[in-house]
Amino acid sequence: MINQLISLFLVVIFLFSTPSVSFAQNNINNLDNLPPEKVQELISIRYSITTIEELENRGLLSETQAITETKSYLKKSQLIVGEKLSLEQIIQLTNNYEIVTPGSQTNIIQKIAGFVTFTNIILTSAAILLVLAVASLASLYLIPILMLIPDWGYEIIIYLVCFGAIVGGNFVTGIGEFIAFPGCLGLIGAISFSHYLHRKFFQKLVDEKNSYPYYLDSFILFIIWAIAAIIYQSSLLGFIAIIALETCLGFSVVITPLCYMIGFTERDVISRAMSASLILLTLYVSAEIANFELPYIGIFSTGVLFVGTFVYFVGTLIVSSKWYDYGKFNINRYLWLQFLTIGSGVTALYIGSVWQVLLLQRIGGTFFFLYLIEKYFELPWHEKLWAWATLGLAVILYLSALVAKKYPEYFFLVN
Template sequence: MMRRLISLFLVVIFWLSTPSVSFAQNNINNLDNLPLEKVQELISIRHSITTIDELEKRGVLSETQATTETKYYLEKSQIIVGEKLNLEQIIRLTNNYEIVTPGSQTNIIQKIAGFVTFTNIILTAAAILLVLALASLASLYLIPILTLIPDWGYEIIIYLVCLAAIVGGNFVTGIGEFIAFPGCLGLIGAISFSHYLHRKFFQKLVDDKNSYPYYLDSFILFIIWAIAAIVYKSSLLGFITIIALETCLGFSVIITPLRYMIGFAEKDVIPRAMSASLILLTIYVSAEVTNVELPYMGIFSTGVLFVGSFVYFVGTLIVSSKWYEYGNFNINRYLWLQFLTIVSGIIALYIGSVWQVLLLQRIGGTFFFLYLIEKYFELPWQQKSWSWATLGLAVILYLSALVAKQYPEYFFLVN
């Protein structure tokens, strides 16, 4: 259980460290929470859309072409800030920012030099001395007191601190979600700590009745995080909510030294997780295509699109493998699963390209390519022909890289 919860925590950290997706607070009023390079990308998008409008007015682009290109750039802005924006909102948000040019480096150096003053040196020294003094005082007075607190006392304190952060952020204007977010993640550690302290109790449940629902922990996180996401109207909290839901359904990531294993906890949970992910994707895509605004969809849309499509297509790769039913192979079921995987990939590419659902298009295209590689390995290679098989795979991968470079819109994480 601790491994599953730790894996969930590491998945969230891995997503936060991915530079291709950034999230800002819903209904944002400024871009102060975004990295500078993301602000520059948003400014470039503004100039691109403005140029498209000018070209349409001059008759260089047709109305259909202009609409398609504009939607493409608006999709990119949604990936950057985590919510839909129109041109007016982008202009309003970027009015106070400028594109950084080489000539502005002198001003940056001057600003840095301005901090290196006698006063700031004194303040820095005072801060260092303060930290050292507090650490020394803690070792003299606080640590002896902390050693007297029993383990169950720490358990209660951890839960209270997490809940205080989740609830307390609601009373802070502007940065509430960023106070609640550490509290939400802290619950993963709190639950893991509870399992560690009461490991004999949980193990006894498993040994005696084999009835403890380990997925209940992820479901509890899903409920709490969903409520927090709705209260704070935060796409950031909405994203980890969908991760908790998929974990509850059986999807997992196990991280060991020099190895990442992405898949499902058990074979039996794959159809359940795939079905739930497909339902979420269907709801999202239907609302996107028909321009219907569903309640709270904006909060969870990025999580549904990114995590839901990822889990679904990972599932299709697994179930369509000829080794999925190893020892109980059924040709009819195998052919049906091939049909399901191929149709899913084609639909993802079609919807993504026609309605400019850029992320779905890239994830669908990437997994469709992985499916083709999987089928290549399923060919009845003989031991002596493995050299030729390896050569063929190298050629396929090389040509695929060229195709991905030429058409990056159909592949995930391709520059």
């Protein structure tokens, strides 16, 4: 009897002192008693086994290899929880712990640690040394050679690079216009460089012909850019071609520190630029209304509708000002120009709203508003009335902002 009690006592002690047996008798149903890092190890084992099964299904692992690897991971899980578990039991146990992941700071540290490996350090050092070596070799050999090239040689090289990009883009599918575009813009710098090198010749041309060289430069750019736009069927190149055309007609934008000046190079070119812009607008708006697709040159429509409308209405603002004929004011001419400006604004709003030519509607509406502000300043304000004039302008601008906010379709650059 005593021997049986001793044996029973030893069995009880053994059961309580062995973790695996204790775990088994408790019929494990959660991992709350395990440290977080052990839970994460078990989750990792789960994903490793499911990955092995997926590789086996794809034929990347043989059945024997899959069984061997799975048994290995199941043994690791046994060491963690203290009893043998199947994959189904592991999945059931870890389902509630999917969201337990290391903190974001740990992830960042791990990523940095993964990046700053020995191999990456070597590669980074090699890249820095390569740049330094190339720069040193260039200063020793390339720069002295480049200094031997005359100015006209650089002029030829610049033009060859620009035309090479314009022509070469045609041989690249999908992104040809984006290769040609830098080449087209580069011609501006090339022409400017030519003006610098041959400044005496161009100055003589200005003195003798009384004409600005950039009219011819703009026309040449228009021809080249228009041909490139047609070849690539690019509205981007077509847009800058129309800008070059308007510049050739006398429109200009001068940029100085803290100041933009938009207008025309001289008084005599205003009517020419306005007439040409109106003709282009009439052509393209008529095609838009008639739903007629202009072959090959439809790519210029955005440039004409935007730049052409802008140039035309800037011209109407200038010629309709009472200061345009300052010193030789003619009331009949002044009234005719008011009629032209108001009629143009109303026509733009009507055509834009009825036939949904939204760009024409927005630009026309914006310049019609600017025209009203211009007329406000033309009222005969005397010195003592300027305070009232300023107050009135503030009220007008405030009300105009409310109108523009309510009807943004009639104003340009209004959300």
